[in-house]
Amino acid sequence: MNPMLNLWLIPILPLAGAAINGFLGKKSSRRAVTTIALVFCGSAFAMALWVAMRFSSLSLPYQEYFAHWIRSGSFTVDFAFYLDQLSLVMLLVVTGVGFLIHIYSVGYMWDDPSYYRFFTYLNLFMFFMLTLVLANNYLVMFIGWEGVGLASYLLIGFWFTKDSAASAGKKAFIVNRVGDFGFMIALFLLIKHFGSLNFSQVFDAVKPLPVESAGTGLLTIVGILLMVGACGKSAQIPLYVWLPDAMEGPTPVSALIHAATMVTAGVYMVSRSHLIFERAPTALTVVAIIGTLTAFFAATIGIAQTDIKKVLAYSTVSQLGYMFMACGVGAFSAGIFHLMTHAFFKGLLFLAAGSVIHAVGGEQDMRKMGGLKSYIPWTFLTMGIATLAIAGIPPLAGFWSKDEILWKAYQVSPVYWAIGVLTAFITSFYMFRLLFMTFFGDYRGAHVDEHGRASHGAHGHGGPHESPWVMLAPLMILALLSLVGGLVGIGNRFEDFLAPAVGSTEGAEVASHATELLLMGISVAAAFAGWILAYVLYCQRPELPQKIAARLGSFYQAVVHKYYVDEIYAAVIVKPLIDGSSRILWQGVDRKIIDAAVNDAGHGAGHVSDEVRHMQSGNLRSYAGWIAAGFAVVIALMLWMGAGR
């Protein structure tokens, strides 16, 4: 018998924070808003830690019923929570990284006039994200799923007076609708065939089913539809286009929502549904192919970006591709492992990028940075660690998780592995390119004369300056986690821990230990090669990249313009849709049929009554005549009908 953990408190706490700040924040001081936001978010984190400490004494999965929701015949959905190894990892990542980013935001957003609104949204996001990871059925998960989408929309469009921010928010929301459509169809199919959305009931029903070998079956369709949902939320091909635009939001938002937590919801959902996917090899292959392609494709776009946040955005898309590659080859625990390490180092990269942007007074173009390492040494140090981690240099976090994924991928198909290693090389290259362009060489930007942030205006003159401690502390903690976070994966410990929740690929090892070491060597070599190449191109011979770009010509242009995917979508989907809506549906159906019918009915009634009202002439004898005529008609009718009978 499990003790009562009151898991419901974990999501409710940030919701309370959001409510208090949302309703009262406008009138209260920044200090009060900060206190509320940090206390409620921090207590959720503390509670998650407390749950983690008691975790070993629980019989899993731990389920907690909170309230009724839907009772319809035998179909029931309740507000209930579900805790197993997978939820616990997500819980700790979300609350931990979320709390650190809350702290960071205090420094970063301090001078924003809508300070309270930012923390309201941020706490609201935490609520929905925690609902998502703690749900015990797909429908409550879907609430969280949609809720984080809402929070994402609100935060991308946080500076909504800027047109680009407002449209980026809309884009994110609308593109996600496409994915959610797939997700919902999958849920309907589950209800139809299993009569439930509860994780335990659905999985119990799925377990005895055989693996669908040939072509498609129910589970394959459900799996692919779930993957469509994951593609939207986790920015995979073909729905990744919203994530780079989402960088219009404040940088802590990019770190929290669009790197560390929300975009990994798709990976979580796929891993949660691993029993379905394991019985549908076709769906798994789809996942693997989408993941691999996205990883490679997004990485190549990342090479040519000049906006520091855009590089990181494409890097996020690419790393999410890795996670789906892992899920697609059945190594769900490796995917979750990468999710965790990625949350550390990518969250750190974004926060450090925010610190850089802060230091140079809001500039995001890397061509106008350079030589910053002497100005902002702490940011440089932490960002350097994160770069090493994401590039896969041992023994940092990224190395362990990426290597795990590549190793599992190799066992399924060397093609995945080859593309993965190539992507690792590109990743290492563009990350070191970012690092060198930003921190090395000479400072190329204008000197920051007037700095927007008054709280540290004392050193806001002259050159770039280091961020305050409230921003640096989270950077350092995350840097520490990026350094050592991968060590939990040594000797399959992480995989063994997750095995009861997401299954294990143990025992399926087809290649020898020597092969594993060789592959590891190759991927590390690829990482170093990317490093060296970036060093040569951006430190030793800074004129070379332009020459190479000129030589590549149209291909380089295609990469700079992100392969024109946005333009293609605009031409193929958006424009026909708008044209169809405005010409056919608006001008045609609405104007000419619906409006016309209503207007004509009104005009017709007007005309008829205009004629008929002349009957009321005031002339007594004409009234009498009408009455007599009426009687005559009635009598004639009666006679006629009587005759008919």
Added chain:
Amino acid sequence: MVPLSYYLLLSGILFTCGVVGFLIKRNIITIFMSIELMLNGVNLSFVAFAAHWHALAGQVFVFFVMVVAAAEAAVGLAIIIAVYRTRETLNVDQVNLLKL
């Protein structure tokens, strides 16, 4: 004995005279008298049927109609006098203000 149809024919003629008079006459008094004519036409058919079927209900109804007609005549004549006092005419075609 006079057959029933004779009474009914006479009743119909009286009623038709009333209707025609109502429709073509312009003087309110004449119109008023036409109404009385119609009522009497109907009364005639009532009593004819009552006599034919040996049922008293028809006779009783005639009394009702007479009473109502008397009351109506009182009210109607009062209205006619009021109209004449204000409009100084009895021609209904000139009393036509009640309209849109």
